[in-house]
Amino acid sequence: MRVGKQSLIFDNVYIQKSSVIVGPREFAGPLGGLFDFHYDNLNCGEKSWEQAEMAMYKKAINTCLNKNDKEIKDIDCVISGDLNNQIIIGNYVMRDYDVPYLGVFNACSSSVEGLIVGGNIIEAKNGKDIIVSISSHYATAERQYRSPTEYGGQKPETATSTVSSAVATLISDKPSEIKITKATVGRVIDAKLTDALDMGRLMAPAAFHTIKQHFIDFNVDEDDYDLIITGDLSHYGTELLINIFKEYEIDISKKHMDGGLLIYDRDNQDVFAGGSGCGCLPSVVYTYVEKQMLENNLKKVLVVGTGALLNPIIIAQKETIPAIAHAVVLERV
Amino acid sequence: MNNRIAKVIEETAPKRKVGKNAFQAFLIGGLFCFFAQLIIEILLMLNLEKELAGNVGIAIMVFLGALLTGLGVYDRIGQYAGAGTIVPITGFANSMASSALESKSEGLVLGILANMFKLAGSVIAAGVVSAFIVSSLIYLFRGIF
Numbered sequence: 001m002r003v004g005k006q007s008l009i010f011d012n013v014y015i016q017k018s019s020v021i022v023g024p025r026e027f028a029g030p031l032g033g034l035f036d037f038h039y040d041n042l043n044c045g046e047k048s049w050e051q052a053e054m055a056m057y058k059k060a061i062n063t064c065l066n067k068n069d070k071e072i073k074d075i076d077c078v079i080s081g082d083l084n085n086q087i088i089i090g091n092y093v094m095r096d097y098d099v100p101y102l103g104v105f106n107a108c109s110s111s112v113e114g115l116i117v118g119g120n121i122i123e124a125k126n127g128k129d130i131i132v133s134i135s136s137h138y139a140t141a142e143r144q145y146r147s148p149t150e151y152g153g154q155k156p157e158t159a160t161s162t163v164s165s166a167v168a169t170l171i172s173d174k175p176s177e178i179k180i181t182k183a184t185v186g187r188v189i190d191a192k193l194t195d196a197l198d199m200g201r202l203m204a205p206a207a208f209h210t211i212k213q214h215f216i217d218f219n220v221d222e223d224d225y226d227l228i229i230t231g232d233l234s235h236y237g238t239e240l241l242i243n244i245f246k247e248y249e250i251d252i253s254k255k256h257m258d259g260g261l262l263i264y265d266r267d268n269q270d271v272f273a274g275g276s277g278c279g280c281l282p283s284v285v286y287t288y289v290e291k292q293m294l295e296n297n298l299k300k301v302l303v304v305g306t307g308a309l310l311n312p313i314i315i316a317q318k319e320t321i322p323a324i325a326h327a328v329v330l331e332r333v
Numbered sequence: 334m335n336n337r338i339a340k341v342i343e344e345t346a347p348k349r350k351v352g353k354n355a356f357q358a359f360l361i362g363g364l365f366c367f368f369a370q371l372i373i374e375i376l377l378m379l380n381l382e383k384e385l386a387g388n389v390g391i392a393i394m395v396f397l398g399a400l401l402t403g404l405g406v407y408d409r410i411g412q413y414a415g416a417g418t419i420v421p422i423t424g425f426a427n428s429m430a431s432s433a434l435e436s437k438s439e440g441l442v443l444g445i446l447a448n449m450f451k452l453a454g455s456v457i458a459a460g461v462v463s464a465f466i467v468s469s470l471i472y473l474f475r476g477i478f
Contacts (some may be wrong), residue, residue, distance in 0.1 A: 048438035148435035150402050151452065152411025152418045152427045154354070158347055191342060201346075205338050236347055244341050 004217025016170040018286035019063035023164030034287035053137035056166035064168035076127030081110030107307030135166035136277030165279035182329035200237025206323035231281035234260035234274030362417030398423030402430035428452035
């Protein structure tokens with residue numbers, strides 16, 4: 001049901017079991033013990049980085065099916081996103097699965113976009129069991145968006161490190177412990193920033209707009225949530241988000257956490273400002289946040305995926321980098 | 334985007350540590366040059382002609398730059414030294430070697446050969462064009478000077 005300007009209410013959408021497959025650096029991070037599987041090497045035993053990401057992705061889908069006691073024929077649709085041009089990781093992996101498939105791309109907010117699209121399908125009774133899958137990989141993202149990984153250029157402190165992970169989660173109309181109750185669809189926000197090595201800060205205004213709009217649409221405030229978790233603003237983006245809210249006399253600092261700061265230990269891992277990439281948020285939500293919810297430490301969580309809509313060709317044409325953020329509310333049933 | 338948000342963005346912009354970066358670039362870039370000069374001096378002691386010694390010295394530095402790139406060390410030095418590792422000839426070698434390594438998965442022709450000069454190509458093109466302009470000027474006006 002539509003609420004306010006940009007929001008929706010879901011009555012029958014539940015999160016079932018998820019799988020999170022990560023690379024070595026994520027495994028070495030603070031959440032290492034919570035992941036389903038990790039690769040010791042970023043190449044995952046494959047010949048190219050793209051093939052490696054596909055291997056991770058496939059592992060995530062198969063693990064998710066196993067954990068839910070499902071076969072692919074039981075699934076009504078797979079919705080997937082990744083960071084490669086033409087979202088090739090999802091497109092190519094899905095040729096091996098006999099299942100309807102929708103590809104989505106809103107950069108690093110794709111995981112939440114997938115939940116909103118899938119939630120709508122279930123809510124409209126056009127499907128019962130939907131897998132939302134997301135992947136990102138450090139090496140494929142670097143070569144796509146920045147310089148070769150061995151290039152000796154200096155990165156500023158504001159740079160983030162792309163999380164290597166593939167995540168698949170089953171959402172369905174069958175009641176479970178965690179329900180997706182609300183969603184707010186973001187709009188594209190251009191903060192007129194151009195630095196691809198400062199993505200956290202250029203996404204913070206988009207996160208602010210979506211969270212603020214969510215509060216307005218549902219007439220709630222930060223106190224209605226036990227946690228507001230953004231995707232991959234990392235250190236500098238988090239700082240900016242809190243400061244923008246402060247400008248509007250709202251203090252979210254006690255409620256806010258960021259996936260990019262949770263997945264790595266910035267003090268002891270060489271990750272600059274923290275983690276980023278569309279695998280970052282779901283890797284934290286379906287492990288750390290889900291665990292806290294199942295242990296009843298968190299009842300109501302606002303999950304905000306943040307995406308920098310970056311393309312190297314258009315920024316070379318002196319364009320800015322716009323951003324978008326989508327939000328869903330997870331509630332402990 | 335409104336002005337209030339733009340104001341916060343501007344006020345909280347993190348400052349780049351220009352002084353520290355420049356010092357580190359000077360230190361490591363200088364060390365590279367010192368090392369290259371050392372090689373050239375050794376070559377001169379081996380009785381190579383001055384010009385040849387310079388060229389061989391440069392070739393050795395290019396080789397070392399490419400080798401350190403392949404060993405995955407150069408980008409780490411680069412993170413510390415910034416322009417100090419990009420500006421010298423070793424940086425040129427690094428930009429070629431790193432592009433070639435990155436494109437290996439697309440094969441010899443469409444990968445390595447097509448992408449090797451992805452980063453270094455601009456330097457070569459700018460070098461060729463400016464050399465043409467400067468040498469044309471010298472040719473046209475050499476009678477005057």
